[in-house]
Structures are given as structure tokens and as C-alpha cells.
Amino acid sequence: MLSLLDEIKEDLIIVNMELEKVVESPQVLLAETSRHLLQAGGKRLRPAFALLAAKMFRYDLQKLLPLAMALELIHMATLLHDDVVDAADKRRGRPTVRSIWGNKVSTHTGDFLFAKALTLVAEYENPMIAQVLAQTCVSMSEGELIQMSGKYKPDLRNYLRRIRCKTALLIAASCKLGAVATGAPPSIYLPLWRYGYFLGMAFQITDDVLDIVADERKLGKPVGGDLREGVITLPVILALRESPHARYLEEIIQKRTKSDRDIAEAINIVRNCGATEKSLDIADRYIRNAIRELQSLPDIPTKNTLQYIAEFIKVRSF
Amino acid sequence: MLSLLDEIKEDLIIVNMELEKVVESPQVLLAETSRHLLQAGGKRLRPAFALLAAKMFRYDLQKLLPLAMALELIHMATLLHDDVVDAADKRRGRPTVRSIWGNKVSTHTGDFLFAKALTLVAEYENPMIAQVLAQTCVSMSEGELIQMSGKYKPDLRNYLRRIRCKTALLIAASCKLGAVATGAPPSIYLPLWRYGYFLGMAFQITDDVLDIVADERKLGKPVGGDLREGVITLPVILALRESPHARYLEEIIQKRTKSDRDIAEAINIVRNCGATEKSLDIADRYIRNAIRELQSLPDIPTKNTLQYIAEFIKVRSF
Numbered sequence: 001m002l003s004l005l006d007e008i009k010e011d012l013i014i015v016n017m018e019l020e021k022v023v024e025s026p027q028v029l030l031a032e033t034s035r036h037l038l039q040a041g042g043k044r045l046r047p048a049f050a051l052l053a054a055k056m057f058r059y060d061l062q063k064l065l066p067l068a069m070a071l072e073l074i075h076m077a078t079l080l081h082d083d084v085v086d087a088a089d090k091r092r093g094r095p096t097v098r099s100i101w102g103n104k105v106s107t108h109t110g111d112f113l114f115a116k117a118l119t120l121v122a123e124y125e126n127p128m129i130a131q132v133l134a135q136t137c138v139s140m141s142e143g144e145l146i147q148m149s150g151k152y153k154p155d156l157r158n159y160l161r162r163i164r165c166k167t168a169l170l171i172a173a174s175c176k177l178g179a180v181a182t183g184a185p186p187s188i189y190l191p192l193w194r195y196g197y198f199l200g201m202a203f204q205i206t207d208d209v210l211d212i213v214a215d216e217r218k219l220g221k222p223v224g225g226d227l228r229e230g231v232i233t234l235p236v237i238l239a240l241r242e243s244p245h246a247r248y249l250e251e252i253i254q255k256r257t258k259s260d261r262d263i264a265e266a267i268n269i270v271r272n273c274g275a276t277e278k279s280l281d282i283a284d285r286y287i288r289n290a291i292r293e294l295q296s297l298p299d300i301p302t303k304n305t306l307q308y309i310a311e312f313i314k315v316r317s318f
Numbered sequence: 319m320l321s322l323l324d325e326i327k328e329d330l331i332i333v334n335m336e337l338e339k340v341v342e343s344p345q346v347l348l349a350e351t352s353r354h355l356l357q358a359g360g361k362r363l364r365p366a367f368a369l370l371a372a373k374m375f376r377y378d379l380q381k382l383l384p385l386a387m388a389l390e391l392i393h394m395a396t397l398l399h400d401d402v403v404d405a406a407d408k409r410r411g412r413p414t415v416r417s418i419w420g421n422k423v424s425t426h427t428g429d430f431l432f433a434k435a436l437t438l439v440a441e442y443e444n445p446m447i448a449q450v451l452a453q454t455c456v457s458m459s460e461g462e463l464i465q466m467s468g469k470y471k472p473d474l475r476n477y478l479r480r481i482r483c484k485t486a487l488l489i490a491a492s493c494k495l496g497a498v499a500t501g502a503p504p505s506i507y508l509p510l511w512r513y514g515y516f517l518g519m520a521f522q523i524t525d526d527v528l529d530i531v532a533d534e535r536k537l538g539k540p541v542g543g544d545l546r547e548g549v550i551t552l553p554v555i556l557a558l559r560e561s562p563h564a565r566y567l568e569e570i571i572q573k574r575t576k577s578d579r580d581i582a583e584a585i586n587i588v589r590n591c592g593a594t595e596k597s598l599d600i601a602d603r604y605i606r607n608a609i610r611e612l613q614s615l616p617d618i619p620t621k622n623t624l625q626y627i628a629e630f631i632k633v634r635s636f
Contacts, residue, residue: 027467030459081425085421105466107399107403108403108466111432112460115458119453125445130436134434134437138434140429142343142348144422145345145347145348145423148347
């Protein structure tokens with residue numbers, strides 16, 4: 001993935017350094033938890049998309065920095081709140097803020113980072129940036145509730161709406177706003193929004209497949225996590241339609257507490273009926289849609305980068 | 319209090335109606351929890367200050383509505399997150415969202431309302447409104463951490479910084495931005511900011527006194543709640559300096575679990591040494607500072623209203 005980002009590598013390092021500065025606070029604990037989160041790594045996918053999208057018009061790092069930082073801070077804030085409500089102890093193989101400092105600190109640090117993000121985008125003259133980001137955050141919290149209301153229910157519509165709200169819209173906003181921040185017209189930022197949207201859908205589907213098939217050490221958390229929580233993802237929905245053991249799978253899903261053996265058996269059923277391959281086929285359709293959106297954009301090297309990133313989504317293993 | 323707000327009473331009703339509309343969501347649960355919160359009442363103090371402040375320049379309800387709603391939504395969002403981290407079951411005498419729907423729903427509804435607030439203020443042409451609000455939210459989460467770091471410690475500096483961040487800054491922002499939203503110059507909005515700031519400090523101090531001396535039914539929650547949580551407020555800090563039973567009070571404060579009897583005894587010690595009266599004296603000094611800030615503002619009836627509100631702060635019993 002990293003080599004795909006060669007053309008913005010140095011600027012991403014600057015984004016990272018600025019992120020470390022912006023989370024400074026007279027409250028030592030806030031600064032410490034924010035730094036912990038920053039240093040836990042992560043792909044900085046959303047800032048990267050904003051920078052790449054800006055290449056399609058008049059790239060200017062100074063204009064992009066507040067946006068790029070805000071996108072990552074919003075993403076971090078949602079992770080902090082997710083960890084609290086999911087009582088998660090590990091993320092990306094490292095202990096979560098809540099597992100070290102507790103739920104209170106994690107909740108308030110999330111609010112802090114979210115508010116910080118909004119101070120950054122409030123600087124832009126074009127109000128569209130703050131508007132789109134705030135609306136995306138509204139949708140993201142709606143996505144959380146869609147997920148809760150869909151628990152234990154294998155419902156494709158609920159699944160697609162949820163991953164749209166929880167993942168695709170922020171990636172779409174990253175692509176769109178990177179262009180908007182440099183003054184690009186709709187003919188540039190609308191295809192970029194759609195590229196980001198399709199890519200985000202594909203990204204979440206492959207993420208959900210990885211939760212079933214991944215190597216636990218590479219994933220940095222136990223596999224089958226969604227299943228354990230009653231969160232029904234695409235591979236499971238498809239397995240319930242296609243597997244000869246669908247009824248047994250359904251029984252496991254409905255259990256409110258699942259043993260490790262339950263999870264292992266459910267994963268085997270999903271793996272052995274072609275549901276993960278079929279899910280990746282669906283991800284592939286989104287990827288092809290994403291790539292098609294690039295056609296109308298200027299023929300610059302970044303266009304190839306965006307295409308490679310889309311193609312990389314489905315072959316990644318972490 | 320209500321009769322003090324006569325001149326904006328009808329407009330506050332419109333703010334309320336618009337608030338009920340703005341929290342509508344395709345996610346039924348989000349709409350339901352938000353409505354529960356709106357209908358739980360509350361004084362709508364922050365919208366009221368924004369409207370009153372606007373009277374000092376060119377009052378225009380249409381220009382004020384998004385701001386007034388955003389202020390209340392931000393306040394509600396912080397209550398939802400506070401209830402989660404404090405595991406509170408009651409607020410204003412009614413069950414909290416978390417006690418009915420659980421912590422997850424309460425956390426995500428808080429995020430939802432906060433993001434909604436920011437979509438509203440992103441509409442303003444003047445970026446100062448979104449900037450000040452976002453910065454105020456940063457300070458409010460810092461205030462939460464200041465409170466956590468000051469637990470069990472009777473530290474006056476920590477107390478004053480905390481109530482500034484947690485309460486005074488949002489009331490100050492309400493007063494300032496009500497004027498800013500109608501295009502007022504600094505000579506109008508700066509004294510209003512200071513008025514709101516001093517008033518907010520006084521408001522929180524009297525709130526903290528009420529937590530010690532109030533009638534439980536009027537308060538809508540058990541008295542001594544802060545003490546139970548290890549949150550040391552001004553009356554307790556003063557009692558530790560002045561009471562002949564200071565050492566015993568200190569012992570109770572340091573207990574990590576306190577019995578009802580511990581709380582009752584601590585409250586008696588604080589009540590019987592003049593610490594609550596002395597706290598109200600300090601609140602009174604802030605109130606007089608607030609009133610002094612009104613001097614430079616236009617001599618319109620609203621000026622009297624703002625003065626009455628300031629004077630009301632210290633005689634209220636709920």
C-alpha cells in the first residue's frame with residue numbers, strides 16, 4: 001500500500017507531524033491519549049485520499065493540511081467511541097485507549113478530537129467543507145444505530161446502508177473535499193466523490209471478509225469479532241443463503257453468548273461455501289465502478305495511482 | 319425564570335419546535351432518544367442568551383435559529399456523554415437515555431446531536447460562529463479531563479478552570495454569537511461575551527451549592543451527587559478550610575465508596591460552617607462583574623432583562 005502513495009509520501013509525513021502538534025493540550029492526559037492513538041499507526045487513508053484528489057486540480061499542501069488532519073481526527077474520534085461501546089481491548093494489535101485509561105477518558109478524548117477537527121475546517125472560506133464533514137458525521141452516527149438495529153438480523157439492505165454510512169461516506173468526503181479545498185469545480189469533485197464512495201464500499205466489504213479469513217496476527221485482533229458481537233456482515237449473509245449448513249450457522253448467530261468453538265465453527269461454514277469469494281466478487285464490482293469514475297478526470301499520473309489503490313483493495317491481506 | 323424571558327418567549331417556542339424537527343432521522347431510535355431528551359425539559363438557557371444578546375444589535379430570528387438550536391444541541395450532546403461516563407440514571411427528575419436505551423445508544427445519539435449542531439452553524443457566512451463553537455467544544459472536553467484529574471483533590475484553581483471550561487465558556491459563546499449572528503461589532507459582542515462568562519461562573523457555583531443544600535424533589539436528583547463521585551466543588555473546598563470538622567470531612571471525601579450516611583454527614587459539615595454562604599458570596603461577585611459589563615451596551619429594555627437574569631441566578635432554588 002505504502003509504495004502506492006509514493007507521490008504524496010512526504011506530504012503525509014507532514015500531515016502526521018502536524019497531527020501530533022494539533023492534539024497538544026494543556027490537559028496532559030488528553031495529549032497523551034491522542035498521541036497513543038496517533039502512534040498506534042493506521043493507514044492515514046483518508047488524508048491520503050484528500051491529497052491525491054487535490055492533484056486532480058491545483059495541489060497545494062497548505063490548503064489541504066487542515067482538511068487532511070480533520071479527516072484523520074474524525075476517524076480517530078469514531079474509533080475511540082466505538083472502542084467504548086464495543087468494550088474493545090485491542091485495535092491494530094495494540095491496547096485501546098479505553099483498556100489503558102478507561103471509558104471516561106476514551107469518550108472525552110473522542111469528543112476532544114472531533115471538536116479539534118471542526119476547529120480546523122472552520123478556517124476554510126468555502127463553507128461546503130464544514131457542511132459536508134458535519135453531515136458525514138451525522139450519517140456516521142446514524143450508521144452506528146443502523147448497525148445496532150440490525151444486530152442478529154441477516155439483512156442485506158441493512159448491511160449496505162450501514163457500511164455506506166459507517167465507512168463509504170467519509171472516504172467519499174475525503175476525495176471530494178480534497179478537490180474542493182483547492183477550488184476544483186463539480187466536474188472534478190463529483191466523480192471523485194463517487195470514486196471514494198464505491199471504493200469505501202469495496203474497502204468495508206473486504207474488511208468484513210478479512211474478519212472471517214484473515215491471519216489473526218496480521219489482523220491485530222481476533223477473527224470473527226463481528227460474528228461474536230452479533231454484527232452480521234456480507235459473507236455471513238451470503239453463507240446463510242448458500243451453505244448446506246445454513247440452519248446450524250443461523251443457530252450459532254442467534255446465540256447471545258458464543259463460545260470460541262461456536263465462532264470457529266461458524267467461520268468454517270462461511271469459509272467453505274464460497275461466501276467469502278462471492279463477497280469479494282461484489283467488492284470487485286464496486287471497485288470497477290470506482291475505476292470507471294476516474295475516466296472523466298484529467299490524465300495525470302495520479303489517476304493511475306487512484307486506479308492501483310482501487311485494485312489493491314481486494315488483494316490486501318490486512 | 320420564565321417570566322424574565324417574556325420578551326423572547328414566543329421565539330423560544332419556535333426554537334423548540336425547530337429543534338424537534340431538526341432531530342428527525344430515518345433512524346427511528348435516534349429520533350426517539352432525541353425527542354425524549356428535548357421533552358425532558360431544561361431551561362433552554364443557551365438559546366435564550368443568544369436571542370437576548372441579539373436584541374443588542376439587529377434582532378432577526380431567522381438569522382438566529384440555526385445558532386440557537388446548535389447551542390442547545392451541543393449542550394444536550396454533552397449531557398448524553400456525561401450520563402454515560404457518570405452512569406447516571408436520572409436527570410431533571412426523569413430517566414436518562416442511557417438508563418432506558420443503554421450506553422451505546424446514548425453515546426451515538428450524543429455524537430449525532432453534536433454533528434447536527436455543526437451542520438447548522440456551517441450554514442453561516444461568518445466563519446467566526448463555527449470557529450468559536452468548535453473551540454468551545456474543545457475546551458468543554460478539556461474541562462471534563464480537568465475534572466477527572468482533580469478528583470478527590472480540593473484544589474480551588476482546578477475547580478475554577480473546570481467550571482470555566484465546562485459551563486462558563488458555552489454561555490459566554492451563546493451571548494457573543496447571538497450578537498455576532500446579527501452582524502454586531504466587537505464593541506457589542508465582547509462585553510456580551512464577558513457578561514456570559516461571569517454569569518456562567520456564577521451559575522455553576524450556585525449549581526454546586528444547590529447540590530449541597532437543595533430540596534431533592536426540586537433538584538430532580540439525589541443531593542450530594544458530586545461528593546459521592548469524588549468531584550470536589552467550591553462549598554466543599556471552603557468547608558475544608560473553615561469547618562472545625564474539616565479533618566473528618568476530608569476522611570469522608572477520600573473514601574472511594576461512600577455510604578448514604580457518609581454523604582449525609584459530609585453535607586451537614588459543609589452546611590454548618592458557612593461554606594455555602596461564602597460560596598454564594600463568591601457567585602455574587604461574579605454576578606456583579608457580569609452586570610458591570612452591561613454598562614457599555616445600548617440602553618434598551620433587554621439590558622434590564624439581562625440584569626434581572628444575573629440577579630435571579632443567586633436566588634434560584636432549582
